[in-house]
Amino acid sequence: MREVGIVGIGHTKFGRLDYDLVDIMAWSSLEALKDAGIEGGIDQVFVANMGAGAVNNQTGIASALVSRIFLEPAMAETVENGPASGASAVKCGYLAIAAGMADTVLVTGGERMRETTGWKATDFVATLTHPDAEYAYGLTLPAYGGMFTRAYMERHGLTEKHLAMIAVKAHRNAEKNPFAHIEETASIDGIWDGPHREVVNPVMADPLRLYDLCPVSDGAASVVLTAMETAGRFKKKPIRIAGIGQATDTHCVFNREDLLDLKAVRLAAERAYAMAGIGPKEISLAELHDAFLILEVAESEEVGFFPKGEAKKAIERGETEIAGRIPINTSGGLKAKGHPVGATGVSQIHEIVKQLRGEAEEGRRVKNPRYGLAVNFGGFGNNVVATILAKE
Amino acid sequence: MILDELEKRLRPPARAVPSYPPKVIVLASGKPLVVRQAENDDIPILLEAIEPLVRVRKDFYDIVAARMYAELLSQYLHRTLDPYCLIGTIDGVIASIVNGRMIDEKRGMSYHTLTIHRGLRCGAHMFAAKMEHHMDVLKQEEVFIVAESYLGFKRWMIEYQLEPRPDFQHELGGVGSYALTRKLYDTYKTRLLAGTRPVPPEVLRTADTLILPDEYPQIPGFKR
Amino acid sequence: MPTTTELYAVDRNVYAFRCPECGALYYPAPMVCRKCRNRRDPSVTVYPDFEKVPLGGPCRLLTWTRIYALPEGIDRPSLAFGVVEFTNGIRAVGVLMTEKPKTGALLDARAGLVRELVGRDCYGLQLFDPSP
Numbered sequence: 001m002r003e004v005g006i007v008g009i010g011h012t013k014f015g016r017l018d019y020d021l022v023d024i025m026a027w028s029s030l031e032a033l034k035d036a037g038i039e040g041g042i043d044q045v046f047v048a049n050m051g052a053g054a055v056n057n058q059t060g061i062a063s064a065l066v067s068r069i070f071l072e073p074a075m076a077e078t079v080e081n082g083p084a085s086g087a088s089a090v091k092c093g094y095l096a097i098a099a100g101m102a103d104t105v106l107v108t109g110g111e112r113m114r115e116t117t118g119w120k121a122t123d124f125v126a127t128l129t130h131p132d133a134e135y136a137y138g139l140t141l142p143a144y145g146g147m148f149t150r151a152y153m154e155r156h157g158l159t160e161k162h163l164a165m166i167a168v169k170a171h172r173n174a175e176k177n178p179f180a181h182i183e184e185t186a187s188i189d190g191i192w193d194g195p196h197r198e199v200v201n202p203v204m205a206d207p208l209r210l211y212d213l214c215p216v217s218d219g220a221a222s223v224v225l226t227a228m229e230t231a232g233r234f235k236k237k238p239i240r241i242a243g244i245g246q247a248t249d250t251h252c253v254f255n256r257e258d259l260l261d262l263k264a265v266r267l268a269a270e271r272a273y274a275m276a277g278i279g280p281k282e283i284s285l286a287e288l289h290d291a292f293l294i295l296e297v298a299e300s301e302e303v304g305f306f307p308k309g310e311a312k313k314a315i316e317r318g319e320t321e322i323a324g325r326i327p328i329n330t331s332g333g334l335k336a337k338g339h340p341v342g343a344t345g346v347s348q349i350h351e352i353v354k355q356l357r358g359e360a361e362e363g364r365r366v367k368n369p370r371y372g373l374a375v376n377f378g379g380f381g382n383n384v385v386a387t388i389l390a391k392e
Numbered sequence: 393m394i395l396d397e398l399e400k401r402l403r404p405p406a407r408a409v410p411s412y413p414p415k416v417i418v419l420a421s422g423k424p425l426v427v428r429q430a431e432n433d434d435i436p437i438l439l440e441a442i443e444p445l446v447r448v449r450k451d452f453y454d455i456v457a458a459r460m461y462a463e464l465l466s467q468y469l470h471r472t473l474d475p476y477c478l479i480g481t482i483d484g485v486i487a488s489i490v491n492g493r494m495i496d497e498k499r500g501m502s503y504h505t506l507t508i509h510r511g512l513r514c515g516a517h518m519f520a521a522k523m524e525h526h527m528d529v530l531k532q533e534e535v536f537i538v539a540e541s542y543l544g545f546k547r548w549m550i551e552y553q554l555e556p557r558p559d560f561q562h563e564l565g566g567v568g569s570y571a572l573t574r575k576l577y578d579t580y581k582t583r584l585l586a587g588t589r590p591v592p593p594e595v596l597r598t599a600d601t602l603i604l605p606d607e608y609p610q611i612p613g614f615k616r
Numbered sequence: 617m618p619t620t621t622e623l624y625a626v627d628r629n630v631y632a633f634r635c636p637e638c639g640a641l642y643y644p645a646p647m648v649c650r651k652c653r654n655r656r657d658p659s660v661t662v663y664p665d666f667e668k669v670p671l672g673g674p675c676r677l678l679t680w681t682r683i684y685a686l687p688e689g690i691d692r693p694s695l696a697f698g699v700v701e702f703t704n705g706i707r708a709v710g711v712l713m714t715e716k717p718k719t720g721a722l723l724d725a726r727a728g729l730v731r732e733l734v735g736r737d738c739y740g741l742q743l744f745d746p747s748p
Binding site: 184198200 | 419420422512517520542546582583584585587
């Protein structure tokens with residue numbers, strides 16, 4: 001199999017974008033091509049998206065994107081794997097090049113969710129759940145986030161304050177990220193210690209509060225992949241895809257033997273580490289799928305950064321801050337950068353590339369990173385993709 | 393004041409109604425949102441703050457801004473009976489405005505909630521302050537409310553579980569009204585109402601002179 | 617041919633599904649038995665369907681939440697959910713009808729109307745405090 005590297009990255013601002021979904025994806029795609037120093041020569045396009053059909057009444061968006069930016073006759077497909085669509089599309093790109101079917105691949109993840117109302121968007125994401133045993137009840141992903149958080153807190157002694165500390169970190173990182181949805185500061189004085197916490201930061205999915213949840217965002221992110229053997233013809237040095245791992249788990253969360261066991265995260269990470277020939281200690285930074293802040297905590301343990309139940313000590317010691325031992329969600333994460341579901345996995349890869357190139361903005365730039373890990377979490381952990389990138 | 397005879401006929405009587413006592417809310421950013429009642433002299437600068445939003449199609453800002461502009465102008469020119477306007481400021485900058493009026497001693501009429509500073513729930517805090525004004529300051533029994541935006545409808549009608557009053561025609565026209573009753577207010581105020589009084593003088597002083605916003609998140613690239 | 621009554625009958629129960637071959641119990645229904653690989657055919661054309669076992673009764677609350685941002689079509693300020701485990705080991709989600717839920721508490725699950733979708737009433741488990 002051929003080695004694969006990333007030679008171009010592009011991103012739109014996340015937030016509310018009043019443009020056609022394909023235009024949004026076209027923007028990040030063109031940015032990625034520009035970053036790679038090319039205008040065409042793409043053999044294959046993979047588009048990651050979850051809701052174009054359901055939310056935007058658009059289908060066949062991979063073909064539409066190719067045509068919008070004149071990449072015909074490139075091969076093109078849409079990849080839908082729930083909120084893990086982005087990393088799955090990167091994986092498809094990797095496979096296409098590794099197998100020799102393509103030399104250069106454009107992967108774009110995009111979503112336009114704010115075209116609809118927040119409660120319709122919540123309902124759309126909830127269609128990931130089991131139609132009879134979960135969705136029919138009005139159960140949502142934040143509801144599972146709340147139930148998972150309660151179980152975790154009761155077992156491991158994590159407190160709401162720990163989550164508030166992660167929220168403050170996420171906002172601080174996002175403030176320095178020009179692509180982030182959230183531009184407002186969050187302070188412990190406001191969301192935790194403040195006299196009006198109950199109203200300013202209300203409980204949304206008990207015990208999760210407003211500032212423990214990601215926003216609903218529009219946006220797109222893109223990467224250009226190519227075979228490492230021919231990557232020298234591009235403008236920038238390639239960032240190598242060192243490992244990809246993926247695993248699935250039960251559709252209904254309640255059917256997991258241990259409700260707190262995110263087995264698919266653990267297996268996906270283990271598979272990615274094995275492929276890269278490294279372990280968690282070699283990772284310099286990570287983008288973990290924190291649609292609910294508890295997921296940053298639990299995933300950081302499942303991928304081997306901390307023993308089970310111990311992440312809270314790392315939070316207290318600031319180990320996951322930019323200057324900490326293992327910076328997590330330097331982009332602001334889903335929590336503050338935003339979460340256009342189909343774009344998220346590609347956006348995570350975009351951030352790792354930016355950090356490994358040393359291009360991240362001052363104040364959120366990680367010092368001398370070598371390996372970065374991205375975990376893209378589909379459903380409530382029923383389909384997880386872990387990707388490791390390496391600076392050569 | 394000596395009023396022209398015709399002006400007298402057009403101007404409703406100025407009745408003594410209690411004023412909203414200022415309060416401060418510590419926002420998620422840690423910054424204070426000072427909420428106080430607007431005096432008539434504040435209204436011209438409020439109109440200036442509202443005006444750019446009259447041309448924003450998104451999220452019904454246009455209709456809410458246009459109507460609030462007219463309502464505050466009417467208040468300024470003394471053409472509304474017992475109106476009030478509350479303003480929320482961050483470092484003196486106008487962040488959110490709410491208004492309404494008394495129908496009579498027992499009943500209030502909510503007009504509009506217009507939020508310029510997005511992302512810190514200022515609108516939700518100001519709507520709650522408006523309900524507080526009707527219920528705790530004016531000691532009314534119920535407030536009539538309608539919404540023009542989808543977000544407003546979801547926020548106010550669902551979050552407060554307002555009672556439908558299809559037979560009551562709200563002054564803004566449109567569909568039959570909804571009402572916040574004292575019982576509903578008492579049920580939801582713990583979750584939705586915030587604020588501390590008295591406001592420390594140095595904090596209150598920041599809201600003495602109102603400052604126009606430099607930026608409108610609703611209008612990318614706005615230049616005054 | 618079903619009678620008119622049968623044709624319009626509304627099944628308000630919630631069921632677990634038992635494999636007719638090995639007796640393994642599932643919720644919700646799979647299409648194949650994990651233990652003996654026996655196939656399930658909801659149309660009862662090629663294979664028999666799994667046996668329906670009404671789900672309800674005593675259960676223990678494993679975790680719970682109350683959500684305040686509800687999806688389209690549920691016009692109420694909040695809704696509480698819990699994950700419960702029945703004595704037969706089956707787990708399910710239910711709507712909590714108790715005022716003060718507590719992890720580990722014993723509850724009584726009963727089938728009831730949990731959501732009204734367009735053209736479809738959804739029946740599911742409602743979780744009550746056990747009757748004294």
